[in-house]
Amino acid sequence: MQTVQYRPIGEISSPFKGPSGVPRQAIGAREVRATIEVFDEFQAGLRDLEGFSHIVVLFHLHRVTNPSLVAHPPWDGKAHGVFATRSPHRPNPIGLSIVALERIEGNRLHIRGVDMIDGSPVLDIKPYIPELNPAEPVRVGWLADGKAQGMIESRSGDRRTDTRTEDS
């Protein structure tokens, strides 16, 4: 099957300069602030975005070099298929974070609750709309019994053992 190709629409400036120490989930870093610079040619697409308190950011996990079909979250100690985890080491390393949008200045989005590494290329920005979440009861498999909370509170380790998960 053919590959698909995307051109980044912007770039993240974040206090995390490398994979180590990054929160495993944006929601585990509620007070961490960062900015997204949307490239000038895409700025017109931001109109009316400021009315939304939260945005969904799709970004390229550009520091991932070792994709694997099996993830071993260190805070869990068991092996899981990568598609059943939020590990960044995925066949297509696309990060998905829901972050708070504090304000927009021109082409610069000030965001809060960030688990992205500095320099991450941004692929898309969507408004976060809670009405699109499932209305029915949800089961979370191996993350039940409080493990989702363990994931949220953990941070990535060193690069070799890093199975940091990215956000929702």
Place this chain on the structure above:
Amino acid sequence: MQTVQYRPIGEISSPFKGPSGVPRQAIGAREVRATIEVFDEFQAGLRDLEGFSHIVVLFHLHRVTNPSLVAHPPWDGKAHGVFATRSPHRPNPIGLSIVALERIEGNRLHIRGVDMIDGSPVLDIKPYIPELNPAEPVRVGWLADGKAQGMIESRSGDRRTDTRTEDS
């Protein structure tokens, strides 16, 4: 900035054979069923996914030919920046749907609540984890006052005027 390139991990088989008549949001099509065939080489990544009742599917909106920075949702009648909408006509046409996972048979995922077009290439599958949604109050800008519900209930029109939005 350099482009990023992804290789599809699977493909969607859906009753929607073209862009017309597709629900604008997966949640507006709760009873529509479809399957995702995960290509054999990625099947090991599905381990433990079946415990999750819902999954996040990132897919390539392969029928989008006319990206625009401005979207005019027909059920709203006003112009909005594309990043403040769920229009599929985005600079990088990446669809994001939260769907119910009914069961997995080998490399085939049976899903429900589908707004994807038949043949859409799948880029990534992540477990849906409600704990990763914002815990704080959410504002939805121009979609306030029941407009999010209008979006969910609408369906796409013909191809020329199609500004169908994709899911959450």
